[in-house]
Amino acid sequence: MKMRYVYLFEEGNKEMAKILGNKGAHLCELVRIGTPVPPGFIISTDACRRYFEEGKIEEDIKKEILDALKKIEKMTGKKFGGEEPLLLSIRSGAPVSMPGMMDTIINLGITDEIVEKMHDKRFAYDAYRRFLAIFGKVALGIDGKKFDEVLEKKKREEGVDESNLSTEALREIVEEYKKIFRVPNPYDQLFIAISAVFNSWNNERAISYRKIKNIPHNLGTAVVVQAMVFGNMGNDSYTGVIFTRNPSDGNNKIYGEFLINAQGEDIVSGKRTPLPIEKLREINPSLYEEIRSVAKKIETHYRDMQDIEFTVERGNLYILQTRKGKRTAKADIKIAFDMVNEGIIVKEEALLRIDTGSLSQLLHKRIKKANRKIASGLPASPGAAVGRICLSADEAYEKGLHEKIILIREETSPDDIHGVVRSQGVITIRGGLTSHAAVVSRGLGIPCIVGCNIEINEEKKEIVADGKILREGDFISMDASIGEVYEGIAELADAEFPEEMKAILSWADKIRKMKVYANADLPDDAKKAMEFGAEGIGLCRTEHMFLNPARLEIVRKAIFGDKNSLNKLLEMQRKDFIEIFEIVGEKPIVIRLLDAPLHEFLPKYEELLEKKIKGEMSEEEEEIFETVRNLREANPMLGFRGVRLGIMKPEIYAMQTRAIIEAAIKVKKKRILPYIEIPVVSDANEIRIAKRIIVDEIEKIFKEKNVRINYKIGTMIELPRACLVADEIAKEVDFISFGTNDLTQTTFGFSRDDAEEKFLRDYVERGIISEDPFAILDSKGVGELMKIAIEKARRVNEKIEVGICGEHGGEEKSIKFCQSIGLDSISCSPYRLITARISAAKAVLS
Structure with a gap:
């Protein structure tokens, strides 16, 4: 069957966005439900892709366009290029809404001859000068300043704004514009404009927007060709944009703006400051009520808040576009909540609609x-x-x-x-x-x-x-x-949560299956995590407690072997853990033993070397220099850190274990259940040795205190080899947690800092990799390793708990993957907990 490239509005519907673009598909839907829409047709995204392949609009597509144009002439009773002229708007319409990113041309089809035949000369010259400026900039690539300078000069001469320029001034502007380029005939205008809109799919701003919003580059744009209606035909004509609910706070009240005697570009461009839509109620109450009624009809049909463009030509209302209204996170939550209460949608649909990517706005x-x-x-x-x-x-x-x-x-x-x-x-x-x-x-x-x-x-x-x-x-x-x-x-x-958020989170919590924990290294982090509804702490990095400037000198002395300093660190860590346990209570808390390389706590080698070369080093600094030099590594990330450090310097892990258990005993009334986590493991033998250090110290404490408490020992899986021998590791531990930041680095062979600075963005832009793997979990590589590890671990230890920590635990696509492979828990920054809780519910629903 021969492929079709052009569709009249009467021939499509909202389900055809992939072919007709978002704008075109919804115009078809508006016609279908009886909304007043100016006649038009859509050139499909298939035609756009073919245009890029062939480098031109092929003759068969041109024929379909001209056939559709004849039908529009018949519907309107006007002739394109004729005495009763049919003027057109040519607008882009991608399958995914990309507001303002691509190009639009209005008033197409106007020429000197047509202007001469038009009765309302002021309107004619206003329409002509608008067309010339837009066509010159968009279709011919002429610098817009050339047109702006002419317009600004005339405004200064007459001492008025754009909407009040005289007919003669508008005529003179047209004559000046025509000196910039020769005006093509109407049919040449049409095909040049369609080509320009196709080309705008690959303009710089459209490409940037697609990258930001993760929109595929191969979709292409449809082109909407529509009979013009004019909001600039006098004081009974208007143009405006409305939202069926407030896009900032979600209130159920029509919201938007309009201009009198203007065209749509005047609002969108920001060249004139419009009036609030409420003002129309005073100026023209019956028109306001008609707009409100049509807007409510459209919202009821779509069952979602809509962003609607309208024009009123000499008292007659026309809808030019509707689309799902972009909204703030606060509005998103309120609209979802209200629509459930209004019986428009159910709770599950409300959750699926919420844009988790924007929820961080609630923390503004x-x-x-x-x-x-x-x-x-x-x-x-x-x-x-x-x-x-x-x-x-x-x-x-x-x-x-x-x-x-x-x-x-x-x-x-x-x-x-x-x-x-x-x-x-x-x-x-x-x-x-x-x-x-x-x-x-x-x-x-x-x-x-x-x-x-x-x-x-x-x-x-x-x-x-x-x-x-x-x-x-x-x-x-x-x-x-x-x-x-x-x-x-x-x-x-800090921001304040909307009241409706509590209800929506309670809906999500009832649906989701994975537990949602938070990463929290310090008491303040733990407080924030509990405020945002964490069910526990999925990662507490103990080295962050050492980085306090007041403690750094003690840490350094402990590294140099000073037992007194190690005892001081024990007291400090025990105090920290007591405080965190008091905040978290009976909820699980995973405490990772020291992971960072020791050199991170010491003075920089280069600074000490400079002092040594200058002969400015004291005897004490000489000792420090030797220690720093001995601990210096070519590749610290893969060096003397984590479990390797714990094995070679067992006193550090013993001290940390003592701090954890003694703190838990101190607040025993809260039935603390500490999860002690061993990092950077690649072999089960490492677990056995580190576990022996931990268990021996715990048994020593139980004997000293004459008390016993429950605890669990686990490991972080952050190396590919650990995934491959997860069955051997699982026999030794109660839980495993995927450290996907390091697992991503070691799987790709990327240093995150170097990759992000030097080439990662370019890799994504050039399509070498589809997404930043540090932002969205790489399901093909890292994800496959996780699947292998889970399958192997559960085969030998059915009761093993499996989770993930790191920022992937707060990103929707990554969370969906975690649900699909059977994780028990996810853990993320306290500030991503809201996103994680809703995403975990959406993962179940989808």
């Missing part, structure tokens, strides 16, 4: 104490941030890697996304709550304020806010939850 800090307020604007994406002023997206991209940046722009465009991603916060002078800056920042969870009363002087690299001059590099603070900007560095406070 807020401003506790700030300096003088210097500016305010619209709160577009919640959260608080402190950073240095940066006025360029390119500079924000460079500087944002190493320092905290707040990007301030007149308005952001899709070309700025690389700078937005690396900023702590974004502030724009123009634009509304549905402008590019607002939508992109909300999607990325970056605090954003738009429509802010700040002046920018790009030449002098400074801003003026409330009469004060601040220069690029100066610190400011922002609270994007209320839309305020402050001078200097504000004091930030």
